[in-house]
Amino acid sequence: MSKIKNVMEMDNAAIFYNGKPVLDKVCCGFRVNAVTGVVGASGSGKTTLLRTLSRLNDRVGGFRVHGQVRLEGHEIYGNGTDVYQLRRRVGMVFQKPVVFPKSIFKNAVFGLKHLAPEMKKEFPQAAERVLREVFLWDEVKDRLHKPAQTLSQGQQQRLAIARTLAVDPEIILMDEPTSSLDPKSSTAIEELIVSLKNRHTLVLVTHHLAQARRVCDDLLFLNEGTVWEQGGCLEMFENPKRKETHEYLSRWNVDEPAV
C-alpha cells in the first residue's frame, strides 16, 4: 500500500504560551491536494495550531514549541529555516479580510513585489491570473487602481486569497475565512476553496460544521488542546470513533455555527 503523502505534519508537538500548555501531544498530517478541516470548541487551540504551522507566533512573547513540525519532511523550527521563505510556502488567510491601504492591483502583487521585484513587467499578467483564480477579475478589471478598501468584505477576502496565491504557496491555511461574510460571499469562498485544492493543500479552521461537511476531505477534531480524532470528513461525521466527536459534530445541520 502506498504511503499517503502529507505535505505538513506535527509529530508529538506541544505549544506553550508563558509556560502554559495550549496544545499537547499533537500528531497530525495534512494530505497533499486535500482540504483538512480543523474543528473544535472555542479555545481548543485551532488558531494556535495554524499560527504554529506558519511560524506566525515567533514574536509572541512566551511562545514555545516542543516536538516536531515538518514541511515536506523538514523541521520548520530548525536552525536552517528561512522564515520568510516558509511564509511564502505556507500562506495564511485570516478571519477578517486583511487588505493593505493600497490599490486592488498593488494588493494582488504585494508578495511578488517583495519576492521577485525584477519581474515587475510581468505583474499585470500575474495580477490577472490570481484575480481570475479567485473569481474576482470580472468584478474589478475596470477599477484595478482604486483602493482595495472600496471592495465589499467578500471581495476583500477573495483579494486577500489572491495575494496569498500570487507567491504560489504549497499550503494555504484559512482561519474561519467566512465567519465575517454574508451567505453569498461565504458560498463564493467555499467554491474557491474546492477549486484551489487542485494545486494546493488547504487547512480550514471553521465553526461552521455544514461548511466543513461540504468542503473538507479530512477532519481534525481538537478538544482542549489535544487531537481527539482525525480522519476522513464524511466518515467522522457519520461514524465517529469517540462520543465527544459525535456530540460536537452531530450539530452540523443546526442552522447556527457551533461555538
Ligand SMILES: Nc1ncnc2c1ncn2[C@@H]1O[C@H](COP(=O)(O)OP(=O)(O)O)[C@@H](O)[C@H]1O
Ligand atoms: N497570544 C496568546 N497568549 C496567551 N494565550 C493565548 C494566546 N493566544 C491564544 N491563547 C490561549 O490559547 C488557547 C487556545 O486559543 P486559540 O488557539 O485562539 O483557540 P481557538 O482558535 O480554538 O478558539 C486559549 O486558552 C487562549 O486563551
Ligand SMILES: [Mg+2]
Ligand atoms: Mg480561533
